[in-house]
Amino acid sequence: MRLTNSLIENVISETAGPDVVPLVMKLKNKKNFSEFKLAEALNMEVNHTRNMLYRLLKHNLVSFIRRKDKRKGWYIYYWTFKLKQIKHVVKQLKKERLDRLTERLKREQENYFFTCTNKCMRIGFENAVEFQYKCPECGELLIQEDNSEKIKEIKKEIKDLEKFLKNA
Secondary structure, three states: OOOOHHHHHHHHHHHOOHHHHHHHHHHOOOOOEEHHHHHHHOOOOHHHHHHHHHHHHHOOOEEEEEEEOOOOOOEEEEEEEOOOHHHHHHHHHHHHHHHHHHHHHHHHHHOOEEEOOOOOOEEEHHHHHHOOOEOOOOOOEOEEOOOHHHHHHHHHHHHHHHHHHHHO
8 A cells, every 4th residue: 555645634534633734745755843833833822733643643643742942941842743653544444444334334234224105214113213204305105115226335345345454
């Protein structure tokens, strides 16, 4: 797996939020970068920058060292982006996606779903009975949905994820 800028941006957006991407691009090839200089480079308040850095730290995508300012007595944090950690995070995200898809596949296979002709909402069997097979949004008659295509798509995505995780 190559670490392209688009892969890095996608992983950062998914784990820490899209607002953190510019911070990572500034921090990417630097080591022990002061949080104050980082905030200044991004035209942000230091507190907002720290919040973003903590979101990255939660996923172990940054590391820091702490040094005391001799003049003021404050601690200044110096941050480093851990580029190699991206591969691990990608793998973790794929595993989580696989778990969610496996759960969804089980739910799709074990239940019947109903929709109205306007596709207002998708309702399980118990709720359809409760609403007397009438859509609670528009009042149209609920029809049983054929979810075989959805099941097929989910199985394909599960297969692709398993293949990726096996080769990773």
